[in-house]
Amino acid sequence: MSDRATPSRPGSLLGPGAAWIRAHTLEVALAAPLVGYLLLLTAAPIVETVRLSLSAPLDGGFPSLGRYRALLASDLFRAALRNTVIVALLSLVLEIGLGLLVALTLHRRFPLRGLVRTLVLMPLGVPTVVSAAVMLLVFSRAGYLNGLLLAAADGLALIGVHWRFEPVGWTVAGGWRTLFTVAVADTWKVLPVVSLILLAGLQAIPEEVEEAAKVDGATGWGRARHVVLPLLAPYLTVAVILRAIDAFRIFEVALVLAGRVEPVLGTYIWGRYAPPTSDPYTAAAGAVVLFLLILGFVSLYLRLVVGRGEAVA
Amino acid sequence: MTVRARSDGPGAIRRVLFGAWVTACVAAALFPIFVLVMVSVAPGAALFGERPALIVTAPTFRFWRAVVEGGDLWAPLVKSLTVAVLTTIGALAVAAPGAYAIAKLPVAARRGVVVSLLVTRMFPELTIGVSVATRFAQLGLTDTYWGLALAHVTGVLPFIAWILVGAFEAIPSDVEAAASIDGASRLATLRRVVLPMTAPALAVAALFAWLYSWNEFLYARLLTTSQNTLPLQVFQAIDRGTRQQMAAVAVALVIPILGIVAVLQRHLRPGALAGAIRG
Numbered sequence: 001m002s003d004r005a006t007p008s009r010p011g012s013l014l015g016p017g018a019a020w021i022r023a024h025t026l027e028v029a030l031a032a033p034l035v036g037y038l039l040l041l042t043a044a045p046i047v048e049t050v051r052l053s054l055s056a057p058l059d060g061g062f063p064s065l066g067r068y069r070a071l072l073a074s075d076l077f078r079a080a081l082r083n084t085v086i087v088a089l090l091s092l093v094l095e096i097g098l099g100l101l102v103a104l105t106l107h108r109r110f111p112l113r114g115l116v117r118t119l120v121l122m123p124l125g126v127p128t129v130v131s132a133a134v135m136l137l138v139f140s141r142a143g144y145l146n147g148l149l150l151a152a153a154d155g156l157a158l159i160g161v162h163w164r165f166e167p168v169g170w171t172v173a174g175g176w177r178t179l180f181t182v183a184v185a186d187t188w189k190v191l192p193v194v195s196l197i198l199l200a201g202l203q204a205i206p207e208e209v210e211e212a213a214k215v216d217g218a219t220g221w222g223r224a225r226h227v228v229l230p231l232l233a234p235y236l237t238v239a240v241i242l243r244a245i246d247a248f249r250i251f252e253v254a255l256v257l258a259g260r261v262e263p264v265l266g267t268y269i270w271g272r273y274a275p276p277t278s279d280p281y282t283a284a285a286g287a288v289v290l291f292l293l294i295l296g297f298v299s300l301y302l303r304l305v306v307g308r309g310e311a312v313a
Numbered sequence: 314m315t316v317r318a319r320s321d322g323p324g325a326i327r328r329v330l331f332g333a334w335v336t337a338c339v340a341a342a343l344f345p346i347f348v349l350v351m352v353s354v355a356p357g358a359a360l361f362g363e364r365p366a367l368i369v370t371a372p373t374f375r376f377w378r379a380v381v382e383g384g385d386l387w388a389p390l391v392k393s394l395t396v397a398v399l400t401t402i403g404a405l406a407v408a409a410p411g412a413y414a415i416a417k418l419p420v421a422a423r424r425g426v427v428v429s430l431l432v433t434r435m436f437p438e439l440t441i442g443v444s445v446a447t448r449f450a451q452l453g454l455t456d457t458y459w460g461l462a463l464a465h466v467t468g469v470l471p472f473i474a475w476i477l478v479g480a481f482e483a484i485p486s487d488v489e490a491a492a493s494i495d496g497a498s499r500l501a502t503l504r505r506v507v508l509p510m511t512a513p514a515l516a517v518a519a520l521f522a523w524l525y526s527w528n529e530f531l532y533a534r535l536l537t538t539s540q541n542t543l544p545l546q547v548f549q550a551i552d553r554g555t556r557q558q559m560a561a562v563a564v565a566l567v568i569p570i571l572g573i574v575a576v577l578q579r580h581l582r583p584g585a586l587a588g589a590i591r592g
Binding site: 024030031046048049102110116118119121122124125126128129130131132136142143151188192245251266269270273283284291294298 | 331334335338339341342343345346348349352364365367406407408410411412413414415417430431432433434435436437438439440441443444445463464466467470471474499500524527528530531543544547548550551556559560563566567570571573574575
């Protein structure tokens with residue numbers, strides 16, 4: 001059937017490959033749509049972006065690092081970079097910390113656990129834009145958080161502690177308040193996913209292991225540190241990596257909540273594309289920087305925390 | 314950090330504390346949704362003043378009526394639903410066979426593929442989106458259901474391919490070998506043996522694809538000039554509408570999904586994600 005039933009002469013290099021393909025026709029056919037799709041609609045746009053970032057006419061065309069130099073010189077970009085790092089790290093700490101607590105809670109047996117699990121996982125389906133819209137209501141000047149804090153101030157006054165609380169619009173205040181709002185909105189929405197991943201990890205720990213630790217006299221804290229945590233590590237790594245990727249790329253939430261007050265890289269790039277600026281070259285360079293930032297963080301995490309040779313992905 | 318509740322010792326205080334903590338968790342998870350519902354029926358005056366009322370005493374459906382009658386709900390709902398279904402089907406049709414093939418690769422190659430899938434996810438979706446949108450505009454795919462679904466498939470492919478590679482890997486090769494000794498063709502083996510064994514992971518992948526499309530904002534924004542999806546409608550309401558209109562559209566977007574999550578999460582056993590982790 002094939003024109004190369006026996007390994008062909010020039011084929012010491014090509015031959016085995018061709019033979020492999022012939023032996024795996026089904027697999028190749030099955031993989032073709034996925035590979036084609038990714039090449040056409042993911043790889044090509046990425047290559048295109050990198051090329052654009054290096055070829056602004058302003059800088060004299062390809063290849064030129066002009067856009068990157070312009071970025072580093074821009075105050076707005078530096079603010080966006082700093083804010084992105086702050087928001088991403090804050091979100092990660094909140095999400096992994098709270099996610100672990102929620103997972104440990106759901107792993108215990110208690111009455112109504114099924115119901116509690118369903119309710120706690122509810123935000124899983126909430127669209128990102130909606131989580132931003134909600135936080136707009138919670139964190140605005142006449143919002144629920146300020147209401148709560150005012151009530152707390154009243155409560156403190158009753159017991160003789162005087163704390164004057166000036167309501168502020170958290171989203172428009174700028175600085176840490178606005179960044180905190182963004183991190184909280186992100187945390188609320190993704191906590192269920194993080195909890196689910198970590199819960200999977202807890203459930204994968206054989207009960208005998210813990211029983212054995214208990215018999216050996218390990219205390220609750222000791223078991224958590226020396227038994228549960230090491231066995232949970234791969235799941236923690238997956239959660240951290242998946243979340244880090246999305247936390248650094250944060251966009252809709254920041255657009256809605258921090259909009260004009262505090263830029264992050266996502267909204268900065270968006271702003272370069274948008275009509276008043278309409279500068280795809282700078283936008284592309286910003287995107288490449290964001291990509292490198294994420295790649296750098298993930299590599300650093302894998303090296304420092306996971307150690308070599310233990311990569312999970 | 315005990316993993317199972319203990320009934321011995323000074324348990325009563327602990328149990329009360331634990332109960333309080335669980336209640337706090339549930340409240341924190343649900344409070345924002347509660348806020349949305351309340352605000353969507355709040356009369357204008359309730360939103361002014363320093364402290365928002367926790368419970369709206371005189372609910373009005375004025376804003377719901379305005380949103381529904383203004384056509385701000387039905388058309389976007391239909392578009393969002395259609396695109397989400399197309400995306401789910403398309404993503405599974407492309408990712409499942411591909412993941413099966415990847416799972417058959419030697420370990421090193423497989424790991425390489427999975428890592429590169431993850432790395433493509435690190436690239437900002439924004440620029441990928443702009444590039445895809447430009448191409449789609451040339452192909453006349455802007456503002457079509459198909460165009461948006463194709464874009465959404467792009468967005469979910471890496472992640473669900475990743476989940477599915479893990480699931481297919483977990484099938485012992487003996488199982489397939491046994492089926493072929495029994496005379497089943499490879500395609501029949503796939504259909505009758507492999508697919509049923511990976512059904513839970515396929516379900517998780519389908520759920521993720523559906524959720525992704527239903528929530529997606531960026532591609533929708535870039536590929537839409539006339540008919541909004543629901544997330545775009547929420548964004549527009551944030552931009553221009555009243556707080557109540559924004560809340561009403563948001564509730565419309567959230568309600569169906571809460572139903573779906575409530576039903577499906579029973580089947581969303583964390584174990585189904587485990588495949589991705591061992592991957």
